[in-house]
Amino acid sequence: MVTAANEAQREAWRAGGFPEVERVRPGLWSIPVPIPINPLRYVLVYALELPDGVAIVDAGWDTDEAYGALAAGLGTAGYEVTDVRAVLVTHIHPDHYGLAGRIREVSGAWIGLHPADSRLLRDRYDEAGVDDLVARERLLLVRSGVPLPLLDELAGASMMLRHYVTMARPDRLIEDGDLLGLPGWDLRAVWTPGHSPGHVCFVEQERRLLFSGDHVLPRITPIVAVHPQSAPNPLADYLEALAAVRKFDVDEVLPAHEYRFLELADRVDHVIAHHEERLAEIETVVGAGDGITCWDAATRLRWARPWETIPPFMRRGANNETLAHLVWLEARGRLRRVAGEPDLWFPA
Structure with missing residues (x-):
């Protein structure tokens, strides 16, 4: 402290x-x-x-x-x-x-x-760019494995x-x-x-x-x-x-x-x-499965509150933050990704 x-x-x-x-x-x-x-x-x-x-x-x-x-x-x-x-x-x-x-x-x-x-x-604040930004966010969430009923709500959650x-x-x-x-x-x-x-x-x-x-x-x-x-x-x-x-x-x-x-x-x-601990936790979660999506990994991590109580906007942030850690691990050869809709993550 x-x-x-x-x-x-x-x-x-x-x-x-x-x-x-x-x-x-x-x-x-x-x-x-x-x-x-x-x-x-x-x-x-x-x-x-x-x-x-x-x-x-x-x-x-x-x-x-x-x-x-x-x-x-x-x-x-x-x-x-x-x-x-x-x-x-x-x-x-x-x-x-x-x-x-x-x-x-x-x-x-x-x-x-x-x-x-x-x-x-x-793209973020001008009316002319917002639709494209939401569409790109939606694609990212599709590749993360976000369930279909949540996609549109999460993609536009920050508007x-x-x-x-x-x-x-x-x-x-x-x-x-x-x-x-x-x-x-x-x-x-x-x-x-x-x-x-x-x-x-x-x-x-x-x-x-x-x-x-x-x-x-x-x-x-x-x-x-x-x-x-x-x-x-x-x-x-x-x-x-x-x-x-x-x-x-x-x-x-x-x-x-x-x-x-x-x-x-x-x-x-x-x-x-803190980030080193989070990276190790995510690596363990991925290692426990036979191919896992980013969204599923996020739901299995420890958060400050139970996953089911996290509002949609914050769930999107949790997913995208988990993805940042997955990408870091991939870049260092500790995980591998099979691209698709959704992407699947495996131990390296």
């Missing part, structure tokens, strides 16, 4: 509530912004003071409640939404990217995003999330290693793909801080899944990116969810160990 940087923030998480807007360091604020219909409850938006306003890391979902909470949090820090000069988006999931366009409309702020995520915007995003093309593409050029801040981007292809963290070397987005969280692990917009082997990318951030000598990690924490290297080691 990692040490919370602020015990009150951790207790708010454990109690099922919301932490306070907080001045983390001189010139740096943490603002909880609510997420609707989600067990994570809030995203932590960080406001960095500039000579002429603030830059924010992530933005929140596009709802009036979220916008109001962000505006109130900025007000506590002495600013308004019109004072936002930059929105640094760690990745394109709605709780991070959703409000960025609305903030830009109000303030004129520039939006920064990694090009790997920028390339996904049209409701599009309502929480204001579509906005980035003004600036943030590449790995880029210095952001924010006055008073030594902020550098670190490309950390896995949870999304273009996920980035931001390291502040002078203040010894890491803004980790969803890449490294204090208690849970982010979903790393194969899906129509993922890289071919996202788990390999994620584990490599974990090693990349482990080397940073920082005093504090500022994640997008739960609470701030210390001991970055220890947490990275714990997450890597």
Whole structure:
């Protein structure tokens, strides 16, 4: 277990509530912004003071409640939404990217995003690309062995999330290693793909801080899944990116969810160990059968709750996360796949 940087923030998480807007360091604020219909409850938006306003890391979902909470949090820090000069988006999931366009409309702020995520915007959030994305997801689920009665429901399960995003093309593409050029801040981007292809963290070397987005969280692990917009082997990318951030000598990690924490290297080691255990569990499940589908493997794994109580949207995520582990094992010669509809998995 990692040490919370602020015990009150951790207790708010454990109690099922919301932490306070907080001045983390001189010139740096943490603002909880609510997420609707989600067990994570809030995203932590960080406001960095500039000579002429603030830059924010992530933005929140596009709802009036979220916008109001962000505006109130900025007000506590002495600013308004019109004072936002930059929105640094760690990745394109709605709780991070959703409000960025609305903030830009109000303030004129520039939006920064990694090009790997920028390339996904049209298919994910533009009406013109959605049908094709759902069709590709459906094919992936067919090859995973999802039962026919569930296919259409699972293939379109995330479409409701599009309502929480204001579509906005980035003004600036943030590449790995880029210095952001924010006055008073030594902020550098670190490309950390896995949870999304273009996920980035931001390291502040002078203040010894890491803004980790969803890449490294204090208690849970982010979903790393194969899906129509993922890289071919996202788990390999994620584990490599974990090693990349482990080397940073920082005093504090500022994640997008739960609470701030210390001991970055220890947490990275714990997450890597978790995935090693999961890989071994999946290898055992595949080895116990004579050809098994991804879906059937997912139903036999240990999850945080019984499989039959997991809602459809989360079952799809569980299937696709299982597939990411299967693909990793296949790439290392520990499993083999016989392609079909569905694909079948065997010991190597």
